[in-house]
Amino acid sequence: MVYRVLIVTADTEARDSLYVTFADATADSFCAEWVASWSAALPRLQAGDIDVVVLDSVLPGSKDSDAFVQVFASVPHVPIITLWAAHDQAHAERSLALGAKGYLLKGLFAGYLMMQLMEQIIGRKRADAHQSLERTRAQMTLHSISDAVIGTDMQGVVDYLNPAAERMTGWPHDEARGQPITRVMNLVNRKTDAAVPNPVGLVLREQQPMGMAAGTVLVRRDGSQVAIDDSAAPIVDLEGHVSGAVIVFHDVSEARSMTLKMAHLAQHDVLTQLPNRVLLNDRIVQAIGLAERSGNAIALMFIDLDHFKCINDAHGHAIGDQLLQAVAQRLLSCVRNSDTVSRNGGDEFVVLLAEGRNMQDASITAQKITTALAEPFVIDRHELRVTCSIGISVCPADADNAEALLKHADTAMYHAKQAGRNNYQFFKQAMNLRALERKDVESALAEALVRQDFMLHYQPKFNLQTGVVTGAEALLRWVHPQWGITLPERFVAVAEECGLLVQIGRWVLREACRQTRQWQEQGLSLASVAVNISALEFLHPDFVANVQATLQATGLPAACLQLEISECVLMHDAAISTGILQRLKDLGVQLAVDDFGTGYSSLNYLLAFPIDVLKIDKSVVHAISTSSGLVAQAMILVGSSLQYKVVAEGVENLAQLSFLKNRQCAEGQGYLFSHGLRNDQFARLFLGKPGVTGECAGARPSGDGC
CATH class of the missing domain: 3.40.50.2300 (Response regulator)
Known part of the structure; x- marks a missing residue:
């Protein structure tokens, strides 16, 4: 130079x-x-x-x-x-x-x-x-970032504010300089309005980073309050000496509001706004505990609308959903404020009659409900009539825990159906004859494992913007000797109860990996295969080791495997879930939160989970057709903000597809595109010739093409 x-x-x-x-x-x-x-x-x-x-x-x-x-x-x-x-x-x-x-x-x-x-x-x-x-x-x-930044000297006197801090506090830079940090940044407890120590003072005393106390809000110069999140740290010069402190904070009001909304959504049915199964289960547990202490009883009513499918088929899902909302309101009018009306899903409702309800009280309420629902409903100028079948179980006479009470009420409801519908039945032990069928299923499942009577269907996932096939979800089917191809809904619960679900799940994982690797070796392009993981599998001690062994045995690259774990499973014990997920992530597999929107998610835990994909539950997607789609839009926004790939499940019509595409939802799957297909059908329709990826978004498969 x-x-x-x-x-x-x-x-x-x-x-x-x-x-x-x-x-x-x-x-x-x-x-x-x-x-x-x-x-x-x-x-x-x-x-x-x-x-x-x-x-x-x-x-x-x-x-x-x-x-x-x-x-x-x-x-x-x-x-x-x-x-x-x-x-x-x-x-x-x-x-x-x-x-x-x-x-x-x-x-x-x-x-x-x-x-x-x-x-x-x-x-x-x-x-x-x-x-x-x-x-x-x-x-x-510092002038460009959205976070507010305030610097102080060793006495806690302000010597710097960036523009974001000026806006947040209401103090201009020139007026704030020379003021104590406690005046410029007035912190109080959100609930009590009591003064809260400023983290800067703690930093200067302890000479180490500090955070703000929980529940703290900032009082602006004009007296208004804003929820903030912050961190404070010492300023260290080149010689390693502390010369002051800096505090960085931002407005979390919207995030807290979104957390509350998401918490409400996690505990309530999207369509009716009634408590969902998660919240109902919690209330049943509390009611049982209170009843045990007082010596009183509680009753649980399982309600199913009679022939509701006929209404859906005749008038469409939009009318059917409005009818469900109207039914929910009539059910609420038949019970006390202390009771709980919950939507169990579909056209099923559960009513918890709180402490002090005996069998006679339950009979009176059941009669009120059948009478109320028998009155005609006027929906969009259509006069609709619907009846219901009700099953009732009583605690402690029939069971002393939530799961058994629900099971017995469900059993009694089926007997009400068999008795001609539009009536109610109390649970009786004789009704447990259904358990015989469960035994038959259990025995047949054990034999099916030995004979390998299971098969996988594959449902494609599409990039909603380009229409390109991005992967597939493996779906379990049981080829039963008498029933034929049987869906998991008929046997998974039994498999879980009899301890066979983990073995079946391992077969599914191994077969999906084997098939995907075989397609790859044949030159067929499939980026990834998704496999659903049950709670029992996920929490099994050697689950991660089995995933690793399966990948090694089949030769499938870890990045080509996507494991879907439901939101409820992950949130059951978030700390344990985080550890398992991190071990899986270390293997290199993709991780997806399944059925997002049906459980109780903490956004803090969601951020802690090393996940790649959020799969919006089909119930939220279906609600797009009957509402403004705010819930789906919020979930897409949350997922995108957290830099997760967002996948919509259960896309069934073009209106849903258009909504999702306009909201920049990344991927989707559902009957609008394709049902689950055998491996040969899937390869022919969606993988095509070696190295060619199908582009079938927005159309059902027909014959040998898309």
Whole structure:
């Protein structure tokens, strides 16, 4: 690199000596120019390419200190080395205090020493310029970010606010400077309005990072309050000494509001706004505990609408959904405020009759319900009539836990159906004859495992923007000798109860990986296969080891396997779930939260989970057709904000597809595109020729094509 030196002297002998010295030291490192006066030097310096000036001390006015100060001030960004007579070394050293970066004595030039001096001075200049640039960049960054930043000195006095902090606190920078942090950033408890210690004070005392106490809000200068999240840390100089503190915070009001909304959605049915199964189960447990202490009883009613499918088929799902909403309101009118009406899914409702309800009380309520629902409903100018079948179980007479109570009420409801519908039945132990069927299923399942009577169907997933097949979900089917191809709904619950679900799940995982790898070896392009994981599988001690062994045995790359775990399973014990998910992530597999929107998710835990995909539950997608789709839109927004891929399940019509595409939902699957298909059908329809990916979004498969 060549450095440019400007020699300013009227002494031609000194000038020539400097030229010779530069030439002897290194011909390539320095390029020297000469002017005879300071007035001639100033225009040359304005070009901005001079790295250092050698200035004869005679020119500014001999030993006039004020003259030197004026010269140094006129070009503050260019280092100046003064040139003195040999007997003026004392004055030369004094010039350093006035602003000179070094000095030379005429007749005593040592080439290599002068070059070192020049390089050191120029190096310091460029380092200072770099530091200045970095400071400018840092300040621009702090001014640009959306988080509020406040800096203080060691006494907690504010010395910096960025624009975001000005907006958040209501304090302009100039007015806040010099104020104590506790005045500019007034913190109180959200519930009590009591003052809360500012984290900056703790940081300065402890000299380590600190966070804000839970439930803290910021009181702005105008008295309004805003929920914030913050972190504070000490400012450490280059020598490692604490020189102040910085606090960074942002508005979390919308996030907290969204958390509350999501919590409500997690506990309530989207269509009717009634408590869902999660909240109902919690209330049943509480009611049982209260009844045990008081010696009273509670009753549980399982209600199923009779022939509701006929209404859906005749009038469409939109009318059917409005009818369900109207039924929910009539059910609420038949019970006390202390009772709970819950939608169990579809056209099923559950009513919890709280403490003090005996069988006679339950009979009266059941009669009120059947009478109320028998009255005609007027929906969109259609007069609709519907009846219901009710099963009733009583605690402690029939069971002493929520699961058994629900099971017995469900059993009694089926007997009400068999008794002609539009009636209610109390549970009786004789009704457990259904358990015989369960035994038959259990026995047949054990034999099916031995005979390998299971098969997988594959349902494609599509990129909603491009229509490209992005993967497939493996769906379990049981080829029963009498029933034929049987869906999991008929046997999975039995498999779980009899301890066969883990074995079946491992078969599904192994077969899906084997088939996908086989397609890849045949040159068929399938980016990933998704496999549903049950709670029993997920929590099994050697689950992760089995996944790893399966990948090794089949040769499928880990990145091609996507494991879908339901939201409820993950939230059952979030700490345990986080550990398992991280071990799976270390293997390299993709992780998806299934049935998102049906469980009780904490966004904090969701952030802690190392997941890749959020699958919006089909119930939320179906609600798009009957509402404004706010829930689906919120879930897409949450997933996208957390940088997860969002997949919509159960896409069944073009209106849903259009809504999802317009909201930038990444992927979708459902009957609008394709049902689950055998492996040969799937490969033919969606994988096509080797290396070709199907593009079938928005159309059902028909025959041998899309």
